Amino acid sequence: MTRERPSSGGGTNAGRHPAPPRPADDPAVAHERLLLATEGAGVGTYDLDIASGHGYWSPRAFALLGMEPTPDGAARLEAWSERIHEADRARIAAEHAAAAARGGAWQAEYRIVRADDGAVVWLQTFGHFTHTASGHVRSTGVVIDITEKKQAEASLRESESRLRRSQEAGGVGSYEWFMDGSGGTQSEGMLRLIGLPPGRNYTFKEIIAPVLPEDMEDVIATTRAIREGSPRRETHYRVRRSDGEVRWIRDIGQLERDEAGRPYRWVGIVQDITEEKRAEERRELLINELNHRVKNTLAVVQSLAHQTLRSALPLDAARASFEQRLVALATAHDLLTKESWQSIAITELVDGALKALGVAESRVAVAGPDLQMKPKPAVSLSMALHELGTNAMKYGSLSVETGRVAVNWGLEGETFVFSWVERGGPPPPEVRQPGFGTRMIQLALAAELDGSAELRFEADGLTCRVTAPLGNAVEPGRA
Template sequence: MMGDEGYPIGGGQLGQLIRDFDWAATSIGPLAQWPQSLKSVTQMLLLSPVPIVLLWGEDGVMIYNDAYSEFAGSRHPALLGSKVREGWSEISDFNDNVMRVGLSGQTLAYRDQELALQRRGKLEPVWMDLDYSPVLDESGAPAGVIAIVVETTQKVLAQRQLRESERRLRAFVEATSDAIYRMSPDWSELIHMDGGTFLTHASAAQTDWMEAYLHPEDIPRVQAAIAEAVATRRPLELEHRVHQADGSIGWVASRAVPLTDEAGTLVEWFGAASDITEQRRTNEHLRLVINELNHRVKNTLAMVQAIAMRTFRAAPDLAVAQEQFAARLVALAQANDLLTGERWAGASLREAIDQAVRPHQHDPARCTLEGADVRISPKTALAMALAMHELSTNAVKYGAWSNETGRVAIAWSVAGGQLRLEWRERDGPIVVAPARRGFGSRLIERGLAGELGGAVTLYFEPEGLRCTVQAPLAAVTVE
């Protein structure tokens, strides 16, 4: 038997409070009359660092240790010696069940049990791990309930915050078009990949991820970039080709950052891969367009230079030369306008001819165009426009359009891999072959023939000028 003097032994603040407390005012009676079972369990809980409270008797009179007093907060020390249903009145129903089960000799266990407790003047949710066991008296009957109470509120809130962060991350991954991935510290293993649909998702770890995702020619370059990133622990940024989910080859812009633990140890890499396939295609197209534009500008300048030299050298006076030069530049500009509308991908032969001859017509009925439409190359369109301009100018000055009855018929056909075109004038003044060929004639016969890689011939027939064009179809058309 334990003597009353000096009981309980130690126990810190609560040991002293228990020694000084007027237990005679409670249902368990004076300290000196406590049964040995009550004394033993009280001594045990006072020496435990774990928060423990003893609920003794039918009233569940509360005896607890220093660790539990911290959990009790502002209720301490008034809680000591009080009835549990009254001391924790906001959860009296819960504790009523605890006493009923414990005094019947059974146990209870709760993990992260949520209870609403009065704290800071209002009810607040609190989470706890609770373990209840019966305490037997000398007769072997349950006389009280001992409770081990560990508050887990901070853990539960942290877990909820983590789950919320994971939920938001999941929502971000599902919303983004990027592929989100995780890599082992040395990049030897793809841990997980999710997100964008352009790459196949990886829900399990993969060690052969390079062969599965990367274009073989890009693997050495990617390996070198990874080695540098791992050695320096700096973010990896790289553009490379990949095998897309649909089996095609695409491009990604990949960026990954190293993640370390509290000790600074590299634990994994977290990254995102953006699909830049269309961007790369667009940039490549723009590069080709710029190169093509440079080529077109140089050709156009060379053509303007040739027109200028021959116009001013052959014209009888400066005023006439200036007029002819301006007209030819207009024809060239109009042909360029037509090609610009087609993005320099070629033009309609009918439109190129019509655009060149229309400004010279006073009566559209006096000019007919006949032939199935053909898509011609930009080079052919420019040459054809200038030739049609020269023929139209000659018709207005000297030929079928210089009187009120003359007519021009332009017809073309495609056969045997050849384009054949004929300009035929009728009902104009009688034609007499010129003593010498001017620049216009040379531009038509030599210039057009050279551009088309074919033959162009002018026939100065008395009934009207006739011009024939024959060129390989492959040289003048576009697909």
């Protein structure tokens, strides 16, 4: 949050006329905004001429390759090709050449060997080839580091492989059903898998009794296909065992015929594939969650860049403010990552935000019950704390030795209450224009919590009070 100082006629700035801000549609302004946003999000950009092999890389693109940026961003296509891992080099060269020839969008995943430390990392490129009127081919796009994603996928594949090997080693049941309706037999392994006590053979009606009603249609369809002479069938269904646990079963069977070619019996095996199904769900969840977080993070960075650079601050000051806000965002993400993005203790969130600003512990009194805050509100609250702390250090109670801040939170019935109270600071200016921090607290934070945020500039300091329904802010069972 920022607070405007009152203007005066004296001081060293008297008589100076600030340069008029550049218009929003100035290409240089647009370029600066894009560069700040992409660099802050860890995204490298490039613009190359294919014929000459020369062009531009952003500083982040150089960093991803482990190379020192050139002063003007000058880049060479050959330098990128040299960094590609030898196992991927031929494939990427062929794909790149084909995409350049046809034009349009291009996407690739590949490994590179960093120039500085020799580390092998995975990169993903989203590019576009444009055939210009002069006959040149222009290649533009972005590149990101996807090493962690690839490692997660490899770990997941290994987990699935171990699961398959363990299933092959055991945990398989078998059965047979005679086509004349005389019944059948089941192994002890099958009975254990579906949750029936061993010791006798069961009728078909008894065998399918544990199947969940919503999966019964597939079982009935398989039975119908068998009677109609289907040579082989595989069915997946869930059973509720006698202990109440629900397990996924893979049922694979085939039809045997007698010497006259008539259907004789149906034999098959069953396997417990619960972990395999869970692995599929985890994989989908991981991919969806990764995509969701990347989109959300880029949206936040875009908003920070837009709100910061639209202010009347000089470019250097705006850039510094934007970088500080990115650090605050990264700090909140780091804290939540340690908790696997489940929830975070508010005490830890407050301490992390204040330490990132360098606020001395003796200047702030923190008090509140042991509450776990939900991830999205936690990020918004962390950003609000950054704005409040920055404002207090520049203009408020933390700008003077005698000033103090009290940070408190708690519950009032079914309402979560958070407060920031400054005391002992200088009087606020008479004329104030709401800055980005004020707008973010009053609008973004309040909207995230579906609550309200009230800021009051009192004689000896700012007071901020945030209220929200308990369920919107705190994890259930942790209040």
